[in-house]
Amino acid sequence: xxxxxxxxSVSLDGxxxxxxxxxxxxxxxxxxxxxxxxxxxNARGGGVLLFGRITYELMASFWPTPSAVENMPVxxxxxxxxxxxxxxxxxxxxxxxxxxxxxxxxxxxxQKMKKESGEDMAILGNGSVVSQLAQxxxxxxxxxxxxxxxxxxxxxxxEGIKVKVPLxxxxxxxxxxxxVLLCYEPLA
Numbered sequence: 001x002x003x004x005x006x007x008x009s010v011s012l013d014g015x016x017x018x019x020x021x022x023x024x025x026x027x028x029x030x031x032x033x034x035x036x037x038x039x040x041x042n043a044r045g046g047g048v049l050l051f052g053r054i055t056y057e058l059m060a061s062f063w064p065t066p067s068a069v070e071n072m073p074v075x076x077x078x079x080x081x082x083x084x085x086x087x088x089x090x091x092x093x094x095x096x097x098x099x100x101x102x103x104x105x106x107x108x109x110x111q112k113m114k115k116e117s118g119e120d121m122a123i124l125g126n127g128s129v130v131s132q133l134a135q136x137x138x139x140x141x142x143x144x145x146x147x148x149x150x151x152x153x154x155x156x157x158x159e160g161i162k163v164k165v166p167l168x169x170x171x172x173x174x175x176x177x178x179x180v181l182l183c184y185e186p187l188a
Contacts, residue, residue: 002114003140004050006123006130007042008157009147009179015154016127021054023125025149032177040074047120048113049079053088055126060096085113085121087129107136114138127157134158134165141185142167148178 009026010016017023051059062068063079084099087106094101102109110133113121123129123139133139158165171183 002047002117003120004110004114004123004133004138005120005141005143006126006139006157007143007145008123008125008130009145010157011147011149011151011154013150013152013154014156015151016125016157017155018151019153021155023058025151026145026147030177032175032179035175035177035179038173038175038181039072047082047122048117049082049084050110050121050123050126050129051084051086052126052129053086053091055124055129056084056086056088056091056094056096056099059124060094060099064096083119085109106132107138110138127155127159130157131159131161135161135163137165137186139186141170141183144182144184146180146182 008016009023011018011025018025059079063076068076068079080097082098084094084096085102086094086099087102087109089103091101091103106129110121123133130139166187167184168187169182170185171181173181175181
């Protein structure tokens with residue numbers, strides 16, 4: 001059975017995007033070789049990437065570009081070659097390589113994917129997908145990177161959640177650039 005892992009960066013005040021839906025704050029860290037190695041090695045994992053429309057459009061507009069390939073070649077190669085699923089009621093087509101568009105029941109489709117595929121799935125930089133799946137108990141692990149910046153306003157990845165989701169801390173890691181990785185799993 002496939003696992004679903006969330007990998008999101010958040011500001012110190014808990015936002016994954018600023019008030020203008022911008023996530024660039026997560027990439028403005030001080031130079032840190034250990035962080036760069038972590039990001040590259042994390043990108044080497046396999047599986048399927050899961051996106052909502054907004055994050056999909058953001059990622060698809062960056063990762064296939066020459067700038068992405070030049071500045072982050074390992075991550076760009078993985079992002080462009082991994083299988084991707086975008087959940088959207090408004091997109092008509094998904095042109096980024098290896099992408100499947102699902103317009104229907106996201107929860108049902110993900111339940112089916114978890115049972116049938118056996119591949120792990122990752123949600124990157126998304127809020128609405130995370131909150132919907134968290135409420136249904138479909139997320140197996142949360143990997144949250146706290147970025148040392150305060151945004152003041154923005155969106156949380158748990159916006160709109162209506163149930164309490166108790167978690168247990170399983171791992172932490174601090175980087176020289178001030179980023180802190182926190183890993184959580186749902187309590188059984």
